[in-house]
Structures are given as structure tokens and as C-alpha cells.
Amino acid sequence: MNYVAVRQGFFFNIARFQSAQPARPCVAIMSTILKTEKLRVEYRSREFRQAAKVALNALDLEVHAGEVFGFLGPNGAGKTTTMNVLLGFVPPSGGTASLFGIDVREPIARQRIGYLPELTYYYKFLTAEELLRFYAKIFGIARREAEQRIAALLKLVELEHAARRPIKSYSKGMQQRVGLAQALINNPDLLILDEPTSGLDPLGRMKVREIIQRLKNEGKTVFFSSHELGEVETVCDRVAIVHQGELKAVGSVAEISAGHDNLEKAFLKIVGFQTASPT
Amino acid sequence: MNKIFALAGVVIKELYRRKDFYVLFVLTALITVGAGMANFFHDDKIVRYVKDLCLLLIWVSALVIAIVTTSRQIPAEREARTIFPLLAKPVSRGQVIVGKFLGCWLATGVALLVFYVFFAIIIGSKEQHWPVLIYLQAAWMQWLMLAIVIGMVLLGSIYFAAPSSTSTISFVVVVGILLLGGHLNVIALQQPEPMQTLLAVIYYGMPHLEWYDLRDFVVYNLGSASLLATLLATLYAALWTGIFLFLAWLGFHRKSLTT
Numbered sequence: 336m337n338y339v340a341v342r343q344g345f346f347f348n349i350a351r352f353q354s355a356q357p358a359r360p361c362v363a364i365m366s367t368i369l370k371t372e373k374l375r376v377e378y379r380s381r382e383f384r385q386a387a388k389v390a391l392n393a394l395d396l397e398v399h400a401g402e403v404f405g406f407l408g409p410n411g412a413g414k415t416t417t418m419n420v421l422l423g424f425v426p427p428s429g430g431t432a433s434l435f436g437i438d439v440r441e442p443i444a445r446q447r448i449g450y451l452p453e454l455t456y457y458y459k460f461l462t463a464e465e466l467l468r469f470y471a472k473i474f475g476i477a478r479r480e481a482e483q484r485i486a487a488l489l490k491l492v493e494l495e496h497a498a499r500r501p502i503k504s505y506s507k508g509m510q511q512r513v514g515l516a517q518a519l520i521n522n523p524d525l526l527i528l529d530e531p532t533s534g535l536d537p538l539g540r541m542k543v544r545e546i547i548q549r550l551k552n553e554g555k556t557v558f559f560s561s562h563e564l565g566e567v568e569t570v571c572d573r574v575a576i577v578h579q580g581e582l583k584a585v586g587s588v589a590e591i592s593a594g595h596d597n598l599e600k601a602f603l604k605i606v607g608f609q610t611a612s613p614t
Numbered sequence: 615m616n617k618i619f620a621l622a623g624v625v626i627k628e629l630y631r632r633k634d635f636y637v638l639f640v641l642t643a644l645i646t647v648g649a650g651m652a653n654f655f656h657d658d659k660i661v662r663y664v665k666d667l668c669l670l671l672i673w674v675s676a677l678v679i680a681i682v683t684t685s686r687q688i689p690a691e692r693e694a695r696t697i698f699p700l701l702a703k704p705v706s707r708g709q710v711i712v713g714k715f716l717g718c719w720l721a722t723g724v725a726l727l728v729f730y731v732f733f734a735i736i737i738g739s740k741e742q743h744w745p746v747l748i749y750l751q752a753a754w755m756q757w758l759m760l761a762i763v764i765g766m767v768l769l770g771s772i773y774f775a776a777p778s779s780t781s782t783i784s785f786v787v788v789v790g791i792l793l794l795g796g797h798l799n800v801i802a803l804q805q806p807e808p809m810q811t812l813l814a815v816i817y818y819g820m821p822h823l824e825w826y827d828l829r830d831f832v833v834y835n836l837g838s839a840s841l842l843a844t845l846l847a848t849l850y851a852a853l854w855t856g857i858f859l860f861l862a863w864l865g866f867h868r869k870s871l872t873t
Contacts, residue, residue, distance in 0.1 A: 378870070415872075422702045424871040442706045450702035456695035460631045472620035473703045482684060501631075517699060527702075 368435060368525050369398035369421065375429035376416050376580075390416040392580045393430065398558055398573075400524075403551050405571035406560040409606055413580040414560040418529055421558075422450060434525065446474065449523035453530045455510040459503035463494050466502065467520055474521040481520075488516040510577045526550060528559035532566060544570050551594050568598040578606045617705050625717020626724070629683055634783075635725050636753045638675040640692045642729065645671055646736055664831055668736065672729045677788060679725050680760045684718045684767040685780035688866070697871060707867045711768065713858055718764045723757050736824070748838045752828040755844070758851035759826035763788055765858030767819070772865040788823060795824045798833040821854040 374394040377387040391413045398404045408414045419425040420432050437444035457466055464485060472483035482493050489495050492512035497505065502513060519525060531547075547557050547570045561567050567574055568588050575585040582607045582612055588598055595601040629635060646668040688710075691697040700710070730753045738744050763784070770780040794801070795817075802813035825847060828839060 419870075419872060422698070424698065424701060426868055426870065442704045444704075444707075445702060446704040448702070450699060452695075452698055454695075456699055458628070459694075460628055461624070465627070469620055469624055470699075470703060473617050473700075473705050475616060475704075486816055514699075 340403070354570075356546070360611055366399050366400045366605070367397050369396070369404075369558055370436075371396040371417070371420075371430065371432045373430035374417070374420065374427055374432050376413075376420060376425060378601060389501045390580050391420075394577070394580075394582050396575060396582065396585070398556060400556055401426040401551065401554050402572040403547055403570055404559070405567035405574040406558065406577070407562075407567060407602060408560075408566070408577040411579075412577045413605075414577060415529070416580075417577070417614055418527060418560060421527065447521070447524045449518035449521065449526045451514055451518040451526070451528045451531060453533050453551075455514045457502055457510070457517070460501055462499050462501055463489060463505075464498040466513065467516060469518050470517050476521065484520060488519060492516045508532060523555070525556045525558065529558065530560055530562065532561065564597075564599045564602055568592075574598070577603050617709050618716060619709060621705075621713025622717035622720055625683070625687065625714060626721045629679075629721040629725075634682060635679055638678060639725070639728060641739055642668070642671040642675050643732060646733070647736045654682075661737065664740070665733075665737055665833045666829070668733050669752075669832060672726070672733060673829070675729065675762060676722055676726050676756060677763065677785075678851060680718065680722045680763050681767050681781050681784045681788070682777075683721060684714075684764045685771050685784060686777040687714045687718065687768065689777045689780070692871065700869070707869075708863050711859060711863050711866060714868075715764055715768055715855075718768070719757075719761050722760050722764070726753055726757055726760070743831075743835075745835065748828070748831055748835075751838045751844060752832050755826040755828050755839075755847060759823050761851050762821050762823060762854045762858070767860070769858045769862040769865070772862050772869070791820060791823045792827070795820065795822050822850075828852070833861040 361474065363503070371394050374391055374396075375389070376391040377389050379387045394413070396417075406414050406417065416425065420427050421434065421439055423445065426440065430543055432439045434444040435447060439445075458469075461469065467485045467488060468481060471485065476484065489498050492515055494509060494512055494516070497509060502510060505513065528547075532544075547559070550557055551570075551572075563571070571588055573587050574591055575584065578581045584601075591597045591605075592601045595604060636700065646664065688697075691700070701707070730749055734744065734746070734749055766787070767780060767784045770784055774780045774783065796811055798817040802810050802817060805813060830836065831839065
């Protein structure tokens with residue numbers, strides 16, 4: 336089986352898996368899934384008399400059910416900090432952040448989310464099956480249901496043959512697929528993806544776009560950060576652009592791009608990047 | 615509670631998939647069996663020396679397993695960044711602390727059980743005497759002592775980023791308490807002020823790990839300690855473990871973890 340065929344089979348399985356999951360009726364159309372109000376994060380300096388660094392300042396953000404939301408900004412803009420607050424890694428210095436109306440400081444706020452980090456970080460001494468079983472227990476999924484989901488997810492990500500091998504023996508691609516499986520173990524209503532296409536080849540990127548689109552068709556909400564503006568333009572319903580810890584623009588791709596050739600030019604203008612004028 | 619057991623299960627799996635325990639067990643077994651086979655000066659009481667040596671090795675091995683395993687739990691999670699997918703799930707940091715504690719404690723308990731079964735077989739085959747009750751009591755007391763040690767190391771691992779620093783400091787503190795803890799009040803009386811007060815404060819303010827050492831009871835066949843003493847020691851260990859875990863939670867629950 337060649338590489339393309341493997342990839343195509345893998346992503347085809349994703350669509351089949353998601354359509355097999357029972358839909359949750361509780362997510363109302365246009366209800367707010369993710370919300371931040373006047374969110375502020377300061378990092379205290381360890382240097383004596385050094386002022387605290389403001390990573391986020393008064394960030395107001397709303398992501399609605401069923402939309403694909405792109406979170407953009409140059410390096411150091413505050414994207415990762417926002418994600419860190421939403422996932423409970425960093426406590427906010429001020430303001431509030433909530434998921435499904437629950438303060439992100441409450442662990443239960445993360446019951447219906449799936450998180451795919453930029454790079455794979457999993458217990459390498461566990462097998463894929465054990466890792467998924469562990470996360471299923473953390474989500475409180477009943478054993479029988481967990482076993483069914485694990486089997487389905489391992490089939491989905493084409494890791495059935497390696498399910499009982501330690502993750503440390505996996506290739507990078509296989510580890511990424513474990514990452515995807517763990518992000519879907521609880522059949523989440525909100526997927527938080529941190530630069531999901533970073534480090535992928537063009538075919539992989541195209542397929543990730545397909546996944547995001549399919550998740551949207553399933554009624555899932557997707558919140559993802561990316562530097563790939565072309566990709567954002569293709570898959571996102573709305574985007575937000577942050578720069579220097581502040582929200583600079585939010586709206587549909589068409590609204591943001593209005594008056595510019597494309598999203599990239601709008602983005603550069605918004606973050607204040609001066610293109611070299613032709614001589 | 616299921617989340618805590620799930621976290622503990624991962625710690626136990628990690629321990630038995632690493633080589634530390636097997637190396638220590640094989641070393642202990644080799645040294646004990648070697649010493650047991652020797653017959654120095656045709657001494658009939660050689661079995662006492664074998665018991666003493668074996669129990670010392672069990673104490674050292676159990677401490678090494680407990681301290682080394684515990685000190686790398688939180689720092690390794692942070693270094694390998696596995697803490698991020700974990701905390702992105704509906705699990706609180708308090709549950710992570712308790713789960714890690716439980717995993718380390720149960721893992722060292724399993725190791726201790728293997729060590730004591732080996733000890734009982736070796737000594738029983740020599741003495742033709744099976745004082746199971748005192749073995750169980752000695753193992754239980756040692757396990758309680760390890761609960762305090764694991765709690766203390768977990769607390770240290772929140773503040774010291776490197777597992778090696780936590781391990782080293784913990785070894786120094788634990789060995790210091792085991793060797794000097796019981797004598798510190800006597801030493802204090804021989805010191806001028808303010809050293810006397812300082813040592814007295816340390817004596818009354820530290821966990822007395824040496825109280826859990828029943829090796830002499832086993833070596834000299836002194837019988838078992840009273841049930842009341844065992845119960846009080848259990849409560850004392852629970853109190854100190856609780857204090858250490860609470861302090862660890864205080865340090866961890868508001869800590870910023872940046873990806």
C-alpha cells in the first residue's frame with residue numbers, strides 16, 4: 336500500500352468514525368461555546384525590579400457552536416497564552432474565560448473538549464491501547480463503551496496492528512495519529528487544535544483541512560491556531576487576529592479581507608507590517 | 615476516585631516497565647543468598663547477620679525505589695510535556711498529586727511485598743521458623759514510613775525542577791532523620807542557646823521516620839509491637855502524608871505551565 340493510499344484510507348475512516356458517533360442534542364445553534372472577557376495574563380519576571388510582561392490584555396472573544404474559528408497572530412502575539420488559559424495550564428491574571436459557560440479553572444469545563452497539541456506528548460512506555468484506555472478513564476467513560484471507542488479509534492487511525500506496542504516504538508506519523516485518537520476519545524463537541532498542520536507535508540495539510548471541514552459538518556466546533564493563512568482562509572467561518580496581546584480584528588474571512596487582495600495582506604496590514612515599496 | 619486510580623495505574627506501569635526495581639531486587643537477592651551461604655567462623659547465629667543484612671538492603675532498596683520514582687513524576691511529566699494532554703482533560707491538579715502519590719505508594723508496596731516474601735523464604739528456610747505476624751507488621755510500618763517519604767518527595771518535586779536535585783535532597787533528609795532523628799532531643803540538650811532551641815524545634819517539628827523501623831524486632835525475634843502503637847503510627851503517618859500532599863497541592867494548583 337503506498338503512502339497516499341494509506342493516508343486516504345486513514346482520513347476516510349475519520350469521516351466514517353465521526354458519523355457513527357451519537358450526536359449530542361444539547362449544543363444549540365449559535366450558542367457560545369468559548370468565551371473570554373477582558374482576559375489578561377501577566378508573566379512575572381524573575382529579575383529583580385523587572386516589570387511583569389503582559390502577554391494578553393483585555394481579550395474579548397466568542398466562539399459559537401458549530402463554527403470553525405481560526406486564531407491568528409504573529410509569534411509572541413498571545414495565541415499560545417490564550418490556549419494555555421483555555422486549557423487550564425495558566426491561570427488568568429484578570430478577566431474571565433469559559434468553555435460551555437463553565438469557568439476554565441474548573442476541570443469539568445474540559446469534559447467536552449478534545450485537544451491536539453502541536454507536537455506529540457504521550458507516555459512512551461504505554462501502548463496506544465493503554466493510553467486511550469487511560470484517557471477514557473479520566474473522562475469517566477464506562478468500560479464497555481471505552482473499549483468500543485478504543486477499537487473504533489485505533490481502526491480509524493490505522494493503528495490496530497500496533498495497538499499493543501509501546502508508543503516509543505512508533506514512527507513520528509504514528510505518534511501523531513495516536514494524538515488524534517486521544518483528542519477524539521470523548522467524542523468532543525469542541526476541538527482545540529494548536530497549529531495542527533505544523534510540520535506536515537502538503538498532502539497532510541490538505542487532509543487536516545478535510546478533517547476540520549468534516550468535523551464542522553458533524554456540528555463540532557473547532558478552534559485552532561495557525562500561521563497558514565491560506566488554510567485558514569479555506570476552512571474558517573470566522574477568524575480573530577491578535578497582536579501584542581490584544582485583539583486587533585475579529586470577523587468572517589470576507590469581512591477581515593475586505594479592501595485587501597486576500598487574508599494574508601489584510602493580516603500584514605492589521606499587525607502593522609510594512610511591505611517594501613517597489614523602487 | 616476512578617481518575618486517581620487511573621493516574622496511579624500509569625505510575626505503576628511505568629515502574630514495572632523500567633529496570634530500577636529488577637536491578638535492586640536482583641542485587642538484594644544475590645547479596646542475601648551469598649551471605650546466607652557463607653558460614654563465617656562456624657557461627658551458629660549467622661542467620662541474625664543475614665537477617666540484618668537483608669533487612670538493611672530491603673530498607674535501602676525500598677527508599678531508592680520510592681525516592682527515585684516519586685522525584686521524577688511531576689518533573690518528568692513537565693519535561694516530556696505529557697502534563698499538557700493530561701491537564702487538558704477534566705482532571706484537577708489535586709487529583710494529579712493524589713494519583714501520583716497513590717501510584718508511587720502502591721508501586722513501592724508491591725516492591726516491598728516481593729522483598730519481604732523473598733526475605734521470609736530465605737530466613738524461614740534457615741531458621742525453620744515463620745513469624746508471619748512480625749514480618750507483616752514490619753512491612754506495614756515500613757510502607758507507612760514510605761508514604762511519608764513519598765509525600766515529602768512529591769512536595770520537593772513541585773519546587774525543584776530537576777529530579778536529581780529532589781532525589782539528592784530527599785536522600786539527605788531521610789537518611790538524616792533515620793540516623794539522627796531519635797537522638798536530636800538529646801543532642802539539643804548538650805548545645806548552647808540558640809542551637810538548643812533550634813534543634814528542639816526541629817526534633818518536635820519533623821516526621822519521625824525512625825519510629826517505623828522494626829528491624830530489631832525481626833532480627834532478634836522480639837515479637838510484634840502492640841496494636842495500639844501500630845494504630846498510632848498509622849495515624850501519625852496519615853497526618854504527615856496529608857500535610858505534605860496538601861503543601862504539594864498548594865504549590866502546584868496555581869502554577870503556570872506554559873507550552
